[in-house]
Amino acid sequence: xxxxxxxxxxxxxxxxxxxxxxxxxxxxxxxxxxxxxxxxxxxxxxxxxxxxxxxxxxxxxxxxxxxxxxxxxxxxxxxxxxxxxxxxxxxxxxxxxxxxxxxxxxxxxxxxxxxxxxxxxxxxxxxxxxxxxxxxxxxxxxxxxxxxxxxxxxxxxxxxxxxxxxxxxxxxxxxxxxxxxxxxxxxxxxxxxxxxxxxxxxxxxxxxxxxxxxxxxxxxxxxxxxxxxxxxxxxxxxxxxxxxxxxxxxxxxxxxxxxxxxxxxxxxxxxxxxxxxxxxxxxxxxxxxxxxxxxxxxxxxxxxxxxxxxxxxxxxxxxxxxxxxxxxxxxxxxxxxxxxxxxxxxxxxxxxxxxxxxxxxxxxxxxxxxxxx
Numbered sequence: 001x002x003x004x005x006x007x008x009x010x011x012x013x014x015x016x017x018x019x020x021x022x023x024x025x026x027x028x029x030x031x032x033x034x035x036x037x038x039x040x041x042x043x044x045x046x047x048x049x050x051x052x053x054x055x056x057x058x059x060x061x062x063x064x065x066x067x068x069x070x071x072x073x074x075x076x077x078x079x080x081x082x083x084x085x086x087x088x089x090x091x092x093x094x095x096x097x098x099x100x101x102x103x104x105x106x107x108x109x110x111x112x113x114x115x116x117x118x119x120x121x122x123x124x125x126x127x128x129x130x131x132x133x134x135x136x137x138x139x140x141x142x143x144x145x146x147x148x149x150x151x152x153x154x155x156x157x158x159x160x161x162x163x164x165x166x167x168x169x170x171x172x173x174x175x176x177x178x179x180x181x182x183x184x185x186x187x188x189x190x191x192x193x194x195x196x197x198x199x200x201x202x203x204x205x206x207x208x209x210x211x212x213x214x215x216x217x218x219x220x221x222x223x224x225x226x227x228x229x230x231x232x233x234x235x236x237x238x239x240x241x242x243x244x245x246x247x248x249x250x251x252x253x254x255x256x257x258x259x260x261x262x263x264x265x266x267x268x269x270x271x272x273x274x275x276x277x278x279x280x281x282x283x284x285x286x287x288x289x290x291x292x293x294x295x296x297x298x299x300x301x302x303x304x305x306x307x308x309x310x311x312x313x314x315x316x317x318x319x320x321x322x323x324x325x326x327x328x329x330x331x332x333x334x335x336x337x338x339x340x341x342x343x344x345x346x347x348x349x350x351x352x353x354x355x356x357x358x359x360x361x362x363x364x365x366x367x368x369x370x371x372x373x
Contacts, residue, residue, distance in 0.1 A: 030068065067177065073129065079120045080119050121165055192291055230262035
């Protein structure tokens with residue numbers, strides 16, 4: 001057991017009560033964990049292990065831990081690791097301080113840092129609560145290599161973070177709590193694999209003319225509630241709204257497709273409860289997956305690059321009640337499983353000329369009907 005400062009811990013817990021968005025069911029389990037575990041345990045809290053022991057998701061615990069970090073119960077560190085020999089290369093309390101291009105001080109390999117591949121997020125007990133704690137710098141022993149091993153070649157091991165930077169960045173509460181502390185206007189962070197969802201309303205101009213500005217605006221807000229709920233239920237994160245449109249990100253194509261299908265189903269149910277006079281909305285959705293960079297745009301976390309542009313172009317080609325997506329989405333094993341599990345989902349494909357990008361084969365799904373072009 002670690003001799004922590006329980007008075008400071010109790011004081012921080014008192015501040016934690018003000019954060020009503022946290023899940024209070026984790027207050028006592030974490031309090032007991034922090035007051036009964038060893039120094040090593042508290043320097044690198046094993047979130048996957050706790051999630052399994054407490055029969056919950058890592059995401060649920062990370063949300064609580066983000067609030068706990070804000071009030072000083074925990075400290076949060078961003079660690080970049082060499083993707084070849086796995087060793088810790090850089091550690092910081094601010095994501096924007098991570099160096100995008102660097103070399104390993106152990107194996108001398110040159111590499112880029114990626115939020116989803118070699119940047120790990122570590123939660124530790126706060127130094128204010130345990131002032132005797134020293135920052136634990138874990139060095140992983142190099143694998144046994146021949147004496148003439150070429151250090152410029154890939155190592156026979158690959159680093160896999162237990163909680164990656166991307167895992168944390170996709171949690172809405174992260175942007176809410178740490179929005180001003182992520183990246184400066186000049187900084188960016190590489191992400192090797194991210195899925196984008198764009199939506200828009202069909203004929204929104206006519207909708208405003210039909211209902212008037214106030215009623216149409218309220219209808220759009222109600223439709224946002226439907227979209228946000230489906231996105232959140234499938235572990236997505238709303239990046240922003242652009243007029244009547246939504247941009248969201250997901251860790252996997254499978255999550256994004258499930259969210260898109262849920263949106264179309266929920267919007268259909270939403271419309272069924274409304275009259276024509278009250279207004280109905282039809283939503284168009286586009287999906288794409290690939291490499292991107294995270295940036296600070298208008299003081300919030302945003303994304304930039306060809307993958308984002310492609311996703312927006314795909315959405316521009318989609319039709320009412322349709323989910324239109326790229327070959328990169330279609331090839332995903334999880335997506336294939338989703339499409340095969342529901343016999344009502346019939347897929348068609350066609351070549352599209354995407355403005356500024358060229359011809360691409362895109363795949364279309366509509367609920368309960370086969371799409372024909």
